[in-house]
Amino acid sequence: MxxxxxxxxxxxxxxxxxxxxxxxxxxxxxxxxxxxxxxxxxxxxxxxxxxxxxxxxxxxxxxxxxxxxxxxxxxxxxxxxxxxxxxxxxxxxxxxxxxxxxxxxxxxxxxxxxxxxxxxxxxxxxxxxxxxxxxxxxxxxxxxxxxxxxxxxxxxxxxxxxxxxxxxxxxxxHPVPSAADKPAVALTMFGVTTPCVTAVAEQLTNRYDPLVFHAVGTGGRAMEKLVDDGQISAVLDITTTEICDLIAGGVFSAGPERLDAIARTGVPYVGSCGALDMVNFGAPDTVPARYADRLFYQHNPQVTLMRTNREECQRIGEFLAGKLNACAGPVRFLLPEGGVSLLDAPSQPFHDPSADQALFATLERSVTQTADRRLIRLPHNINDPRFADALVAAFSEVTEVSR
Incomplete structure (x- = not known):
């Protein structure tokens, strides 16, 4: 036995x-x-x-x-x-x-x-x-x-x-055989940021064990629990969309503690604005009446997406800034000027440069930048391969700083 x-x-x-x-x-x-x-x-x-x-x-x-x-x-x-x-x-x-x-x-x-x-x-x-x-x-x-x-x-x-x-x-x-031969890195993903996250994970897989978390509330909480448990060596928080649902009352919030584990542990962190253009609700008849005049996109019969407006983007930026300012470890946060999701691109239904700029400007105004905490603007959509390359480069910087 x-x-x-x-x-x-x-x-x-x-x-x-x-x-x-x-x-x-x-x-x-x-x-x-x-x-x-x-x-x-x-x-x-x-x-x-x-x-x-x-x-x-x-x-x-x-x-x-x-x-x-x-x-x-x-x-x-x-x-x-x-x-x-x-x-x-x-x-x-x-x-x-x-x-x-x-x-x-x-x-x-x-x-x-x-x-x-x-x-x-x-x-x-x-x-x-x-x-x-x-x-x-x-x-x-x-x-x-x-x-x-x-x-x-x-x-x-x-x-x-x-x-x-x-x-x-x-x-x-019957314990599970260990596969801890490479350090684990966490990545957050949504369907509308999949091309970016997949490209980043492919570039890291030779040196790291990529753990991808679906940013639906439980995903963000699970990722941060593993950070607290010491099982994650660095974080690529590409898809911070759970914050939209916290701010606007959507169904995929990870709660007000989102990013607190990053601050507590000082784990090397690269973040971005993935899917900050959308709030998630259930079927159309579940959307609160106060949002009746907003822009929606039917993702599937059970998920209705609402485009975040300028005021919500400002509040999201303020929330993010407060969390990033609390981080003692190395931080890079990348701003994709060409859009924050597959739906936020020219000719796509959520393309709204004005709302995106409200988000970016709030972050730049509110984040206290230092040598170890930097915002980086890039003229690409988040799913552009060049943006993925920039995320990997920033990841190399923060992991080198932490050694």
């Missing part, structure tokens, strides 16, 4: 789900994987686990008393914070499996999200059949719908929980 890579953490509230957690732990052990069970019970009682709830609670900055308040809501919130600190302090986590209903899922998943991408993490949950965005975030948590409630062992729950146990055991006994 293949030896396991690390310990399997089996997590839940043993006061109410002890039988189910014990069943899962036994199956994982039977597969030859070491297990550590962790109790997160918050209202007393608890159950037989390797790590008692009080031990987890002690990891809270306020100590045990901050967790065991007697109020379920505040206790769950505090225990979630304590467990995140506990789990991320361990150096033996091979993988983790949590069981829970809505409360247990909210209790366990913050700690799972904090684990590095690539560490196996599963959550068997009653809420996994719905929108799990808030639980998964930018991480790689595998959510498995429990089908029946996690409230006893029966012919359905035994099969579902058994599948989860064997899935984690398989992940830990």
């Amino acid at each position: 293949t030896s396991a890579s690390g310990v399997a953490y089996v997590i839940g509230t043993f006061d109410t789900k002890g039988a189910e957690l014990g069943y899962v732990a036994d199956l994982i052990r039977a597969a030859g994987v070491p297990v550590r069970t962790v109790d997160l019970s918050t209202l007393g009682g608890g159950g037989p686990a390797d790590v008692a709830a009080r031990e987890v609670a002690a990891a809270h900055p306020g100590g045990v008393d901050a967790v065991f308040t007697g109020d379920r809501g505040s206790a769950v919130t505090a225990m979630a914070a304590a467990f995140e600190r506990y789990l991320t302090s361990r150096d033996d986590v091979g993988g983790a499996l949590g069981l829970g209903g809505s409360g247990g899922t909210a209790l366990i998943t913050p700690a799972l999200r904090a684990l590095p991408v690539g560490v196996p993490k599963l959550m068997v949950s009653t809420v996994a059949g719905g929108d799990v965005t808030g639980y998964v975030g930018a991480s790689d948590i595998a959510m498995l719908h429990s089908v029946t409630d996690v409230a006893g062992l029966n012919r359905i729950s035994r099969r579902v929980l058994g599948n989860a146990a064997h899935a984690l055991a398989g992940m830990l006994t």
Whole structure:
């Protein structure tokens, strides 16, 4: 039998789900994987686990008393914070499996999200059949719908929980071979910037491992989580379009924290204005009424694009400038005067040089330029091969500076 890579953490509230957690732990052990069970019970009682709830609670900055308040809501919130600190302090986590209903899922998943991408993490949950965005975030948590409630062992729950146990055991006994022979570089892409990103990635592939992220909100968040995790050596943020959706209320926002990981880590950064000409909505009938008189393009039946106007471009530029000014690492930000997407070119529906110039002028006025933080104007469309070449040249500069 293949030896396991690390310990399997089996997590839940043993006061109410002890039988189910014990069943899962036994199956994982039977597969030859070491297990550590962790109790997160918050209202007393608890159950037989390797790590008692009080031990987890002690990891809270306020100590045990901050967790065991007697109020379920505040206790769950505090225990979630304590467990995140506990789990991320361990150096033996091979993988983790949590069981829970809505409360247990909210209790366990913050700690799972904090684990590095690539560490196996599963959550068997009653809420996994719905929108799990808030639980998964930018991480790689595998959510498995429990089908029946996690409230006893029966012919359905035994099969579902058994599948989860064997899935984690398989992940830990069959680790993925490492391909980390080249440093990883992150690139952000949209359909309307694909020619540029593809050309850049092709030029880098001999020296780097290009990781391309689709700039649909989750893509930007995932990219920045990997930056925070130390798994990205440099960033080519060619497609910053998620900021448009933040500013104008579109559906693909990555949130107000976009670019914060770049500032925190000082990772070498090359950015551009990819797809800053568009805000994304769903089908046409989902577009807010306040935008009725705007210019739209139907990308597909489920995606409606709205052209950003001058005022929005100025606000986007101000947001970007604030983030770039906070970056301590080397920064180059390239401005494509010939258009920021395939749709923003002569004869194309979103071609609007006035709006683009409002964006560029705001950036030039608001970014504090230094030897290590520079804006570069180029007379090309973002998908022109010459623009791709300029991005690669800027990338060589910032990676050389950081050595």
